[in-house]
Amino acid sequence: MKLGIIGQPQSGKTTIFNAAAGKQEAVGDYSQASHRAVIKVPDERVDKLAELVSPKKITYAEIEFLDAPGFTGKGKQSGGSEINPELKLMDALTMVIDVFSADAEPERAIGNLIDEMMLSDLTVVENNIEKKTKKLKGTGDKSAEKEIALLKRCREALENEQPLIDVDFGNDEEKLLRGYTFLSQKPLLIILNIKEDDIANSDEILSQFAGRVSTGKRELAVMCGQIEMELASMDPDDRDEFMADLGISSPAVETVIQKSYRLLGLISFLTVGTPEVRAWTIPVNTIAQRAAGVIHSDIEKGFIRAEVTSYDDYLEYKTTAALKAAGRTRLEGKEYIVQDGDIMLFRFNV
Numbered sequence: 061m062k063l064g065i066i067g068q069p070q071s072g073k074t075t076i077f078n079a080a081a082g083k084q085e086a087v088g089d090y091s092q093a094s095h096r097a098v099i100k101v102p103d104e105r106v107d108k109l110a111e112l113v114s115p116k117k118i119t120y121a122e123i124e125f126l127d128a129p130g131f132t133g134k135g136k137q138s139g140g141s142e143i144n145p146e147l148k149l150m151d152a153l154t155m156v157i158d159v160f161s162a163d164a165e166p167e168r169a170i171g172n173l174i175d176e177m178m179l180s181d182l183t184v185v186e187n188n189i190e191k192k193t194k195k196l197k198g199t200g201d202k203s204a205e206k207e208i209a210l211l212k213r214c215r216e217a218l219e220n221e222q223p224l225i226d227v228d229f230g231n232d233e234e235k236l237l238r239g240y241t242f243l244s245q246k247p248l249l250i251i252l253n254i255k256e257d258d259i260a261n262s263d264e265i266l267s268q269f270a271g272r273v274s275t276g277k278r279e280l281a282v283m284c285g286q287i288e289m290e291l292a293s294m295d296p297d298d299r300d301e302f303m304a305d306l307g308i309s310s311p312a313v314e315t316v317i318q319k320s321y322r323l324l325g326l327i328s329f330l331t332v333g334t335p336e337v338r339a340w341t342i343p344v345n346t347i348a349q350r351a352a353g354v355i356h357s358d359i360e361k362g363f364i365r366a367e368v369t370s371y372d373d374y375l376e377y378k379t380t381a382a383l384k385a386a387g388r389t390r391l392e393g394k395e396y397i398v399q400d401g402d403i404m405l406f407r408f409n410v
């Protein structure tokens with residue numbers, strides 16, 4: 061999964077990037093440098109299963125963070141966009157909002173940033189309406205008609221200041237739009253970056269802003285970037301104590317991961333063996349055969365059946381033999397909907 065960190069300059073993007081990725085990039089500079097990091101998704105289930113089977117290798121799911129150069133949201137006034145094109149390749153965006161400084165205007169910042177993303181999308185929509193209309197006239201290629209009509213719907217929404225994620229598209233339409241990688245169609249996690257003194261009021265601040273967020277498609281989180289960055293560099297025992305003193309329930313990295321997974325509708329299944337214990341990321345409602353394809357396309361193609369064990373049962377019975385004897389391992393076909401935490405063993409032939 062790829063997460064792009066966006067926001068205005070000096071809003072704390074690099075600070076939160078450091079906190080989430082355990083890095084020490086310079087903060088407070090105006091260089092607008094971008095940073096990348098790949099982190100392992102902490103997963104207690106992987107740890108516990110590895111304790112049971114002592115595998116040669118332990119592999120966690122991974123997340124790539126891109127700390128992108130900031131944009132002000134005012135690019136829309138000059139008609140141009142300041143948005144880094146690499147953000148179009150991200151699965152979801154994390155928007156960092158300054159709520160810590162004395163002159164912060166968080167509501168306005170959120171509005172401006174979303175406006176600029178919509179403007180960037182509108183430019184793409186308009187260019188493509190023009191291009192496809194020309195093509196239709198030139199070649200009489202009717203296949204363009206449907207796409208033009210769809211792009212016009214997008215244009216109407218954007219002109220009415222409606223982000224594309226709030227428009228209901230059908231499955232076929234979603235498919236047609238996928239290649240455009242519209243920014244305002246990306247799931248969005250808004251992080252309210254508060255000052256240390258406000259940590260005790262986190263819940264209150266969260267509910268103040270909750271009205272701006274439509275559930276399911278946008279998520280909100282409140283954290284103090286500066287403290288989170290310090291936490292991330294402490295050793296675990298000190299960190300737990302420090303967090304308890306401050307009343308912080310989970311570190312930034314966990315909040316960001318958990319909310320992003322939820323936004324994107326992602327879950328994990330696990331594979332367990334002596335060579336490797338591993339977590340794999342899939343969208344909710346993925347059938348067993350497609351989940352197999354995440355491991356290898358041959359397993360998807362040659363899928364015969366899956367042997368499925370729940371995580372809790374695995375911890376209780378501890379070995380495949382005991383699980384089988386107790387009837388705790390089920391045989392499932394290709395249409396089985398894989399559940400979060402399922403331990404999967406795929407049978408296949410090539």
Ligand SMILES: Nc1nc2c(ncn2[C@@H]2O[C@H](COP(=O)(O)OP(=O)(O)O)[C@@H](O)[C@H]2O)c(=O)[nH]1
Pocket residue numbers: 067068069070071072073074075076086087088089130160253254255256283284285286287
């Ligand atoms: N008081 C306070 N200052 C912060 C917080 N987060 C970031 N800052 C400060 O804001 C400035 C800009 O931070 P930086 O992460 O470089 O912002 P970026 O330009 O968005 O990457 C730095 O001086 C940080 O120390 C915070 O949670 N509280």
Ligand SMILES: [Mg+2]
Pocket residue numbers: 073074075092093
């Ligand atoms: Mg920065």
